[in-house]
Amino acid sequence: MELEPLENPIVIHPHLLQRFLKHGKDYANLLALYSFYIYHAQRQKTNQPLVTDDFTRKGMNWAIDRVKKTKKILKEMKLIEVVQKQKYYYVHLFFIYTKKRLGEILGNCNKSLETLETKTPSPTKATKSKTAPKASAPSVPPLFTKWIDYCNKHKIKYSKSNINHWQKKLKDRVTIEKREAIYSAISNRWKDFYLVPIKESKYHKFLGQSLMMERDCDTLLDIDKKDGRFFYQFKNLKISSTVEPFKLFQKYGYKKEEVKKAPIIYDVKEKILSVVKRF
Numbered sequence: 498m499e500l501e502p503l504e505n506p507i508v509i510h511p512h513l514l515q516r517f518l519k520h521g522k523d524y525a526n527l528l529a530l531y532s533f534y535i536y537h538a539q540r541q542k543t544n545q546p547l548v549t550d551d552f553t554r555k556g557m558n559w560a561i562d563r564v565k566k567t568k569k570i571l572k573e574m575k576l577i578e579v580v581q582k583q584k585y586y587y588v589h590l591f592f593i594y595t596k597k598r599l600g601e602i603l604g605n606c607n608k609s610l611e612t613l614e615t616k617t618p619s620p621t622k623a624t625k626s627k628t629a630p631k632a633s634a635p636s637v638p639p640l641f642t643k644w645i646d647y648c649n650k651h652k653i654k655y656s657k658s659n660i661n662h663w664q665k666k667l668k669d670r671v672t673i674e675k676r677e678a679i680y681s682a683i684s685n686r687w688k689d690f691y692l693v694p695i696k697e698s699k700y701h702k703f704l705g706q707s708l709m710m711e712r713d714c715d716t717l718l719d720i721d722k723k724d725g726r727f728f729y730q731f732k733n734l735k736i737s738s739t740v741e742p743f744k745l746f747q748k749y750g751y752k753k754e755e756v757k758k759a760p761i762i763y764d765v766k767e768k769i770l771s772v773v774k775r776f
Contacts, residue, residue: 527571531577545589578591676721708729708746
């Protein structure tokens, strides 16, 4: 018998496998039946495939009781539901979405990206630092949207749980690390991107610190790097420098609770002007 090649591979997230493992001896049955449903969802190009219990019994070569028991567990896990349409019963897979539904999920994310790209100024060759509107925490949408576009282009299947997992990994991480992780995954054609743990991060420890230079740079929110320059986003302004964070904060950094220990402005003003430029 010649098997028909699948357009897309069946991908099940590790988090879901962990949930299956908690059911002990039913693990293999859950994985097999859920994969069977996904397979027919792909073939029928819908998230509500027509897969009756009798059809499943024949396709899986299982006893009908085994089908019903395993299906019941999947329903209790909120992974599927049975939907009746006229005289037929369809299996609705909650975490497989149509392109329209994915567009709704990612809609706000894409709108945020368009707003950011419209409002974000490009660096200039000014000589000092420039006051910027009060900034919020680092924004995920630009790089996250690039990742989603890559997944769509290469037909990498993902679900709402994947999206939540990816967003959680990017939360509270500096842009330079997000960029490195996502660009590395894309260049290697991976199905996921990987950030180093916070405790191993070279940059996360600087978040929340301040610099006392020509002006007080209040509370670091984000760090990015482009064309050999580091871009530092503080609550009150943005600066760029060729000096890496470790050296910059070692020399001029302080925490707000240690404000009395901060370097005096006139002691460091002349030194810092040679490395910091406005943009």
